[in-house]
Amino acid sequence: MITVHNLTKTYGENTVLNIDNLEIPKGQSFGLVGNNGAGKTTLFSLLLDLIQPSSGYIINKDVQVDQSEDWKPFTSAFIDETFLIGYLTPEEYFYFIGELRGRNKADVDALLSNFDDFFHGEILGQKKYLRDLSKGNQKKVGIVASFIGNPEVVILDEPFANLDPTTQIRLKGIIKDLAAKEGVTVLVSSHDLIHVTEVCERIVVLNKGEIVKDIHTSAETMKELEAFFAG
Amino acid sequence: MLKHFIGLQWKSFFRSASFKTEIWFKILMALGALYFIVMFLGMGVGAFFIIEEMEIGDPLRVVNQFMIYYLAFDLVFRYMLQKMPVTNIKPLLYLPISKTKVVNFSLGKTIISFFNIAHAFFFVPFSIVLLTKGYPPLQVIGWHLALMALFYCNNFINVMVNNQNTVFYVFAVLFIVAGASQYYQWFDITLYTQPIFDFFYDIPWTAIVPWVVLVGLYYGAFAYFKKHMYLDGGLAKKQTEAKTENLEWLDRFGNLGTFLKNDIKLIKRNKRSRSAVIAGAFFIFYGLLFFTGALEVYDGPFWKIFAGIFVTGGFLFSFGQYVPSWDSSYYPLMMSQNIKYREYLSSKWYLVIIATIISTILATFYIYFGWEAYAAVLVGAIYNIGINSYLVLWGGAYVKTPIDLTSNKKAFGDKQAFNAKTLLLTLPKLVLPIGIYAIGHFLISPMAGYIFVAVFGLLGFVFRDKVFTMIEGIYKKEKYKTLQAYKQK
Numbered sequence: 001m002i003t004v005h006n007l008t009k010t011y012g013e014n015t016v017l018n019i020d021n022l023e024i025p026k027g028q029s030f031g032l033v034g035n036n037g038a039g040k041t042t043l044f045s046l047l048l049d050l051i052q053p054s055s056g057y058i059i060n061k062d063v064q065v066d067q068s069e070d071w072k073p074f075t076s077a078f079i080d081e082t083f084l085i086g087y088l089t090p091e092e093y094f095y096f097i098g099e100l101r102g103r104n105k106a107d108v109d110a111l112l113s114n115f116d117d118f119f120h121g122e123i124l125g126q127k128k129y130l131r132d133l134s135k136g137n138q139k140k141v142g143i144v145a146s147f148i149g150n151p152e153v154v155i156l157d158e159p160f161a162n163l164d165p166t167t168q169i170r171l172k173g174i175i176k177d178l179a180a181k182e183g184v185t186v187l188v189s190s191h192d193l194i195h196v197t198e199v200c201e202r203i204v205v206l207n208k209g210e211i212v213k214d215i216h217t218s219a220e221t222m223k224e225l226e227a228f229f230a231g
Numbered sequence: 232m233l234k235h236f237i238g239l240q241w242k243s244f245f246r247s248a249s250f251k252t253e254i255w256f257k258i259l260m261a262l263g264a265l266y267f268i269v270m271f272l273g274m275g276v277g278a279f280f281i282i283e284e285m286e287i288g289d290p291l292r293v294v295n296q297f298m299i300y301y302l303a304f305d306l307v308f309r310y311m312l313q314k315m316p317v318t319n320i321k322p323l324l325y326l327p328i329s330k331t332k333v334v335n336f337s338l339g340k341t342i343i344s345f346f347n348i349a350h351a352f353f354f355v356p357f358s359i360v361l362l363t364k365g366y367p368p369l370q371v372i373g374w375h376l377a378l379m380a381l382f383y384c385n386n387f388i389n390v391m392v393n394n395q396n397t398v399f400y401v402f403a404v405l406f407i408v409a410g411a412s413q414y415y416q417w418f419d420i421t422l423y424t425q426p427i428f429d430f431f432y433d434i435p436w437t438a439i440v441p442w443v444v445l446v447g448l449y450y451g452a453f454a455y456f457k458k459h460m461y462l463d464g465g466l467a468k469k470q471t472e473a474k475t476e477n478l479e480w481l482d483r484f485g486n487l488g489t490f491l492k493n494d495i496k497l498i499k500r501n502k503r504s505r506s507a508v509i510a511g512a513f514f515i516f517y518g519l520l521f522f523t524g525a526l527e528v529y530d531g532p533f534w535k536i537f538a539g540i541f542v543t544g545g546f547l548f549s550f551g552q553y554v555p556s557w558d559s560s561y562y563p564l565m566m567s568q569n570i571k572y573r574e575y576l577s578s579k580w581y582l583v584i585i586a587t588i589i590s591t592i593l594a595t596f597y598i599y600f601g602w603e604a605y606a607a608v609l610v611g612a613i614y615n616i617g618i619n620s621y622l623v624l625w626g627g628a629y630v631k632t633p634i635d636l637t638s639n640k641k642a643f644g645d646k647q648a649f650n651a652k653t654l655l656l657t658l659p660k661l662v663l664p665i666g667i668y669a670i671g672h673f674l675i676s677p678m679a680g681y682i683f684v685a686v687f688g689l690l691g692f693v694f695r696d697k698v699f700t701m702i703e704g705i706y707k708k709e710k711y712k713t714l715q716a717y718k719q720k
Contacts, residue, residue, distance in 0.1 A: 048567040052711050072569045082717075083564040085493070087500040087636065089475045099489040100569045129473045129500070149569070 001026040001153065001185045002047070007056035009042055009209075017042045017209040019056075024187070024202075026152070029179035031200030031217075032189040033225065038206040040189040041079065044157050047187070048077055060153065073101070077155035078142035086131030090123045090141050093130060094148065101149025108148060115144050118170050136162045143171065147178070154178065155187045160195045168195065175199050193225045236336045264345075268352050275356030279364065291361060291374075295428035296421045302381060303406045305350070309389040310399050313346050320460065334456045338449065341386055350382050373435025378428075380441035387448040391455055490578030497557060498550075501636035504557060507549045511586075514545025515594050518608065522600040532677060535603065536668045536684060539611025540619070540661060542594050546586035547615055547623055554579050554627035555706075556634045559717040566710065572703050576624060580699075583620045587612055603677070610681045610688070614664050617688030621698050622660050628705045631716035 004022040008015060017039040024030050032040050045051045047058055049065045057064050060071040077083065085093055098108035112124070122137050130138060139162050146154050159175075160168050176199055178184040190196045196203055197217055205213035205228060213228060215221050282290040323333050341347075358375045362368055392398050412418040431438050478495060481488035498504045521538035541548075550557075558565055565575060591612040598605045664684050671680030691698070 048563075050563050050566060050711075050714055069571060072567070075567075077567055079563065082561055083567075085561045085564070087496060088493075089473045091475045092496070095477075096489065096493060097568070099486070102569075127472045127474065132473070 001028075001061055002187075003059040005056050005059070007043075007046065007058060008054045009039075009046065009051065010054045015209055017046070019043070019209075019211055022204070022211065024185060026185055027179055027183040028202055029175060029186045029200045030188070031196035031203040032187065032206060033191070033193060033196055033203060034189075034206035035229070037208070039209040040206055041157055042209075043206070044077070044079060044155055044187070044189065047155060048075070048079070071153075074152040075155070076101075076146040076149070076151040076153070077157075078139075078146045078159070079155070079157040081135075081138055081142070083142050083145075084130050084138055087129055089129055090126070090133070093141060094145055097145045097148050101151075103149050111148060112144070118144065118167065118174070120167070136164060136167070139163060140167065147174075150182075151184065153185045153187070157189050158191065159188060160190055160192050172199050193222065193229070197222050197225065233336070240340065267349060271349055271352035272356060275353040276360060278353075278357055279360045291366065291432060292425070292429065294357070295432070296425045298378070298428045299421060299424040300406075300410065302385060303402075303409075305346075305382065306385050306389060307399075307403055307406065309346050309385060310392070313341075313344060313386075313389060324460065330457055330460055334453055334460065338387075338390065338452055338456065341390065342383070344386070347382060347386055351379075354378060370432050370435045373438040374428075374432040377431035377438035377441045380438070380445045384441065384445050384448050387445070387452045390452045391448075486574050487578050487581060490575065491582060494557075494578070494582050497636075503634060503636050504550070507553075508546065511545035511547075511549035512590075514541050514548070515590055517545075518542040518594070518597060518604070522597060522604040532672055532680075533665045533669055535607040536611065536664050536680075537661065539607035539609070540615060540664060541611070542597070542608050543587050543590045543612040544615045544619060545590060547583050547619055550586070551579070551583045551620070551623040552626065553630055553634060554624055555713060556627070556630055556632060556717075557636070559633035560636060562714060562717050566714065572706055573699060576699065576703060576706065580620055580624060583623065584616055587615050587620070606681050610684045611664075613685045613688035615688075617691030618663075619660050621691060621702065625702050625705065628702070628709045628713075631709075631713055633717045 002022075002024040004019050006021070007017065007019045009017040016037075032043065034040050042051070046053055047060070047065065049069075049071075052066060057066060059065075060075060063071040065071050085096070088096065094108050094112060095105055098104070103111075112119075119140060123133075123141060126133075130141060133141070139159070143156060143159055146156065156175075159171060163171065172195065175186055175188065179186050179201070188196065188200060201217055203213070203215045203217055203221060203225070204211055205215075205225070213224075215224060278294065279290045282288075282293045287293055320333060320337060354375060358371050361371045409418075409420045413420060431441075476496065478492045481492050481495075484491065498508050518538040518541065521534050555562065591608065594608045595605070597608050664687070667683045667687055668680040671677075671683035
């Protein structure tokens, strides 16, 4: 689904990302871990063509992302609050994204009804604009919005941070289902090793912009990761 | 402790985002401040002699008579523009500093605000002139001190009533009614207020009274602040109740409708964009200055075209000018969502066009000033639609300052507009149509001038697709820089 070729990103003298080759097959749940500054968000931003690669390129389902916009219809993401429109209510935001992805109100409502327990009654019908919701609730809205319109690739940056335990557990279920049942390629980054090992079939560790580990998740993965990060 | 506070203040001033602007904008701001200072100084020195010249009485008494308006105006002005001292309190709340100190410092800070100092530029020279004219020193000093206290009273009243819009509007209305009824000689409020100010002069020791009031107000403000220094109290952000709007009638426009819906909500729900649009609406009346002959300098034939452009282009200039910046807070979303750049740009273009057409319809009343006036408006509208709408979008590609939608800061105009490229693009927006008109006007007739400008506008309309492709290219090229710039709030 996604192929990365000789991708680098440098700011001045500083190389923040350097990936020779990375392939993510369709329907894989892919986890990205690394310390602050490892290049996780940089990689995701490159995937979404929000920054330009210094060299190399990314192919997303036959589309080179920095050359064509054709990856947009089947790719969705939630990186941070800049993906939310603060002056809309959650409903309006969902419908807006729905319309952009060719889904009418009924489609969106049908999708949202699956997330009732995820929302915990704090999102819909609250008479609040997104900007007035708490950080955690904003995140829920952003994550669910990225599922609208049956995307084939979903990119979530730090989806577990700021969420309450109940929601974290539910989110893990949702992500697993997406990849396993619907064949969606899910890319998740996290600082929380436990969450990623639980959710992702494959975990890639970035360190100072380079891939230092590429693990197929198994019972030993947690230990291996802990050993690595304990240094 | 005070040392720390002042250090923080110093840094917050010199490191603020707005301070790091282009050097010549700083110069412009300094010139602006200087202008006010010179105006006040000039009034301070000159007021005495002007009033004396007009022979409407003892200058001091005349000043006293209108003092109530001066004070009221000052209060309104402060309410609208003076920033509240609470902004930086939050990070200090949990530190080992007593609340009393924090509040005292925050309030104390307002004392040296420009809004207080500015008046000194009037009162100090005015008092000096009084002294040189042989007014008894003790009485002048008493009067001077009393008024100084009154302006500081305003300062603390403003601190206390801040964010109480109803109080403000009631006050503003009373103020306007008083002014109007004085003008029409129904009721003269100054008859009752002048003696108060005279009193401070006639019996100088009464100056103590306003000072006592001032101290009282300070403690009032102090107590009020201290009591409300909680995150859910005075420091809380105000929330408005949201209601979901569907605006389904826009659905028939497909993807375009989706964006238009969003833009309408953007304008309705954010302070900043609302005021931009309201400002734009006032442009409709701008033409009155030209067509009524109110100002002689505007009587030349070219000014009519100039007016036509402005009358119909209010929205274009006030909103269109900053096009991608309105979406700055969620630009990454727009750039990664299933949106083609072209659709995004054309939705903004349509918004500008619709607003221009509405302004043109609203401006029909210019027909009253003769066909030529309305022809100028129509031609201006055609030019705005055909040429300026593109120029505005084009210039937008270079405007890279994020807009904070929720605040209405920078009431004194926007520095965003001042960057070399956008300024250059202003030329074809205003100067070019005047030039085209002039050619027609001098070579053939005024009518031909209008036709020339209109033809130019129509030509732009014909080449729409070409122009859009070009603008799209520029936006794509600038995309990464824009994203980067919007990150830095």
